[in-house]
Amino acid sequence: MIKMESHIMQIPKLIENTVIEMNHFHVWYHNSHALKDFHIRFQKEQITCIIGPSGSGKSTMIRSINRINDDVDGFTYQGNILFHGHMHSHTVYQNGFDVNHLRTQIGMVFQKPCVFPRSIYENVLFGIKHTKKLLKQEKQQIVEENLRAVSLWDEVSYRLHEKASTLSIGQQQRLCIARTLAVKPTVILLDEPTSSLDHFPFLPMP
């Protein structure tokens, strides 16, 4: 396995401007050591790209940050990850830590689009409607705002109540990004999402 090292990233080490940091982080799946002694600091309001060959642990690293890996069979870890939110800093892997709140702060878009068997409209609201009570008008506004942000609005505005599975794969992936944006996370983790996009112009970060 090719080891990823943090020095490849060339990130300026400004602690006050850091949003996520990983210290001495290891991951094992059963006996295979997927991530070895990994350090990294992600800066606020910046786009950080991580490049490496397939199987080098990119996905493992990114999926450890919002603890999506927790339920994977045989997952064990060592080391810690810190998340510096608006008010407080948290150690992500801490007993009693509110992981659901963390995931609303750190959004994630997966490699392959995954829409729920519901309408386009409901798919955009799928995450946000659990965290906030929304009026009908607000819902409409959130859907429009986020679909515009991923340049999908013009393509689907006239058929918001059709099944999301009727969209093309590329459109579905943009819908997934809109769904993540709707929750208004501080950070978005993108796990090679553009491998499913036919054409995707620009992703504005919030």
Next chain:
Amino acid sequence: MNRRVKNNLFLAVCWSAAILCTLILSFLLSVIILNGAKTINPDFLLSNSRNFGAEGGIFYQMIGSVLLISGAAFISLPIAIGTALCKSEYVKNPVLQKISNMMIYGLNGIPSVIFGIFGLIFFVNFLNTGISWFVGSIILAIMIIPTIVLSSYQSMSSIPRMYRESAYALGMDKWKVITKVILPQGIQGAITGLFLGLARAVGETAPVMFIATAFSGVKLPGSLFQPVTALPTHILTLAQQATNTQALQNAWGASLVLILVFFIFSLSALFIRITLQPVSQR
């Protein structure tokens, strides 16, 4: 933290449902095992039943059950394998596949008492066989055909097309391909299905009680057309005299034997499925 409370409530409901189910199901098993173990001894297993089953053992009931299910196995296996071969090698038309699936699932869903009535009308009265263990075997065979067909079809259709094509390319005709390529791999599915089917057949009461079994006083049948006594119908007779503690005690013993036979068949099916994987899946 309303959402967190709801989450904990939901998890608590799931946990309690699971615990309740575990308690109920382990109650069932422990009742049978504890009560049955008190009764079972060599004498019980090897002696004849007396006084309508309330005294004595279950020797001839065991023999009767063995006869019934061996007959069922011999009748059902060839028919089911033939049907599975036809489905996997001959029927290519999706409509015909669909119809044959409907017939097989339908047969599998028929309530067991209906098989009993069918046997009573068609064999015992119309063909005038009288109450006969062999008719019981035929009816049980009909009941387990779907299980064997589905299980063998599954393992036959999982053989990659490559194997068939290589055999045809060597100049083998269809029947050769079937006997040399398809059957050797499909047979494990058939045996798995057979054991699953027999596990079900050995405990069936309703289909055999009108047509194949006498309730007591019968020993070995002299011909194909005589009744036997069997374990499930014996338990039925005893359960109907449940106020008699001696009869109830013998019913527990017979139940434990029946359930052990059932477990042996089910576990063998599981074992065969795991160990005898066809070459193509190893």
Next chain:
Amino acid sequence: MSAYISKVGKGYIIISTLISMIIILLILGVLFLSSYDAIHGGGWRLFTLTWNPPNNQFGILPMLYGSLVVTVISLVIAVPLGIFTAIFTSEILHPKYRIYVKSFLELLAGIPSIIYGLIGVAFFSVWVGELFHLQSGRTIFTAAVLLSIMILPTIITLCDDAIHHVPQKYREVAKGLGLYKHEVIITSVLPIAKTDIIGAVLLALGRALGETMAVMLVIGSIDKIPTPIYNLLAPGQTITSKLGREIAESAFSSIHFSAMVFMGMILLIIVLALTFIAQQFLKSGQRLYE
């Protein structure tokens, strides 16, 4: 020579296939012919309230009522319990124990019904009798409880399959949006597993309707709709328990026998319809996410 063997082989395959396909039609045909006397002679009088063979009264409504009520109550008990337990085994229990739980449940699902009947006679009917101070604990309620326990393993194991087959990605996406476990299950997993769960419940319904031995031993076998009609702690009769008790006592080719077979045919048609509908649900569930 080889061609000859090949022909024989093909003949064997065709004949055995025909046998397997024709049996179900033969059963339907035989039942229809045997119940013809009752349909012809009785007509709508079959759907009345009194069953009294010596007076030539063959009303099957009490039995239909019994089958309906026993089945519905058993499902009302077993379906929620089964689904929550299936959520536990597939979503909460650690995956490495799932295989053991599944094998255990599949074994239980196949335990012969006569053994459930024995347990019902020896324990449940006694408990019901003592709990409600009844003369006899053999009631519609007892039969329904026993039946619900019988179909429980089937419901759990089929629903567990349905939930387990929902691809992992839906759970990950929902979790990634910050949803709690119960929200993940209720809003993203269950809607996708829904059609398969409905199929599972329909199959369980078919099995419950056709169950004979256990019900026959604990239901009390009285051919009357209880008074008042919702009194579940009264003895009753289902189609299957009636058939199990009485078919061997009725003379072949009498109207009595024919009326019994007619009930059997109604049962068979309902169960076959349920089986086919259930298969449709189970299939469409697979199509949904593949």
